[in-house]
Amino acid sequence: MRDLKQFYFFENLDDEQLALLSSFSNKKHFEKGSILFYEKDEAKSLILLIEGVLKVYKTDQKNNEIIMHRFMPISLVAEMAVLEGILYPASAAFESAGVVIEIDFERFKKEFLHNPQMALLFFKSLSKKIKYLEDVIALNIVLDSTARLAKYIFDKEDALNTLKQYQVAEHLHMTPETLSRTFKKLVILELLEKDSNGYKIKNKEGLRVLFE
Amino acid sequence: MRDLKQFYFFENLDDEQLALLSSFSNKKHFEKGSILFYEKDEAKSLILLIEGVLKVYKTDQKNNEIIMHRFMPISLVAEMAVLEGILYPASAAFESAGVVIEIDFERFKKEFLHNPQMALLFFKSLSKKIKYLEDVIALNIVLDSTARLAKYIFDKEDALNTLKQYQVAEHLHMTPETLSRTFKKLVILELLEKDSNGYKIKNKEGLRVLFE
């Protein structure tokens, strides 16, 4: 119940509502690499990611993973499947240890959907995701790899060295080799510098020029 | 009011509710090329596209248009801005004559958000858009231009020659030159044939092989 409250989604619920919600919610822990759901599994619950990094991906015929979405806490994951009552269109796996809360959707619908405040929160969560996807499109289809990396660094200044480079490469839809070369290029341009902890921004406005 | 009812979104409303909704809704007609809203305009209404083709785009420093989204009827457009109460993050223009219904969001929120059925419809509409965007990502980032065109043709068999080729090229994020060459390739592979009305599918399952 405390876990539910920490999620901005539910912060406006009173204790009674929270207790009700807890009665059909379920907290689960996962290890790095474990699968949250597989493509074509049935979707019965709303899933809130509250800890860890979760990737949603498909595999093509050559067994390449296509990462559709990478979720950080706190997010609502793959709500489409539950809302539409269809099977999961992709698989989800943890890239770190993680924790989720599963909320039984039938009960949720019955008990909470009439609450306008709740509905509005839900809308916002979805539209946030829409914005995220639109950004992914703008980032990946329009910009070249240097610009993509520059924008990525610019946006995540603080969290710059939290992902492995090959994960960043996946996220930016380029190969690790290209990423490595692109980092080097930005160092040569004196926009970044590299020390024992990884890369650090040296000239933030210079980065901006590359993608705007 | 009849216009509202035709939108699947509202088909479950009774007459009283529809009348109420009409009282703060507004139907507007637009000519080809006209602007529905500009980037940084204030968003006060929900916008339903009920006729025509609407593009949502940004322009970069070189004045290239980046098309974020192309809407066909019947869609809910750019709801994020209203939901979050922020300025439009992109501009929208009609590529054909068009009709929209604008619904005052404040009133909508007050009158309808407590209706669970309505809320659920709203959710579905948003999640439909999420799915669309995920498809755009899967289509454009992962597939090469031949596969993109094959999938496009496969999905729109009937509406194959409704857009100009340069519009299709935009949609598939390739140049008209590349599109032309790719069409030719598919004809050589005997998956398509070309007659006076344009291209026609000759081997549909053959097309599928290219993108699956």
Add this chain to the structure above:
DNA sequence: CTGGCATCTTGATATAAATCACAACTACTT
């Protein structure tokens, strides 16, 4: 029907990024 503008096609060239191959570095594990 004819000139003129849009669009589409085709060819030649340039370029960004993927791929392939392997070397260098890092961080665990026993």
Add this chain to the structure above:
DNA sequence: AAGTAGTTGTGATTTATATCAAGATGCCAG
């Protein structure tokens, strides 16, 4: 401390697609 697996860096090569430049086709207006 050495060995192994996982990660990152580098060079050489290939590939897909964009770009540049012209020509061909279609299509409307007078």
